[in-house]
Amino acid sequence: MPIQVLDHEYEQFCPGQPRRMFDRLTSLKDCVRLTAATGAQPHCSPMAPRQHCDGGLDWLQEKLPGR
Structure with missing residues (x-):
């Protein structure tokens, strides 16, 4: 199961903590950095x-097409 970390x-x-968790994940993963800008x-x-x-939601649509 793909995972997105914000x-x-x-x-x-x-x-x-999000980056540390992301680094330990072994599945398909993406890390999105949300900024003050x-x-x-x-x-x-x-x-x-x-x-x-x-x-x-865009990420889910990309990862789970046709659902």
């Missing part, structure tokens, strides 16, 4: 919900 710039609760920081992208959700 890594927020200026993560306030668990900085660095696009408003997608801190934890859970409260200032950029559309970017946060659209990125995840």
Whole structure:
């Protein structure tokens, strides 16, 4: 099963944890860095919900075509 990990710039609760988890995954994986420049920081992208959700949904559509 493919996995997408979101890594927020200026993560306030668990900085660095998404990247450490990503590095340990052995399945198909992608790491998406969400940045302050696009408003997608801190934890859970409260200032950029559309970017946060659209990125995840676009990724799912790419990885799970025809579903």
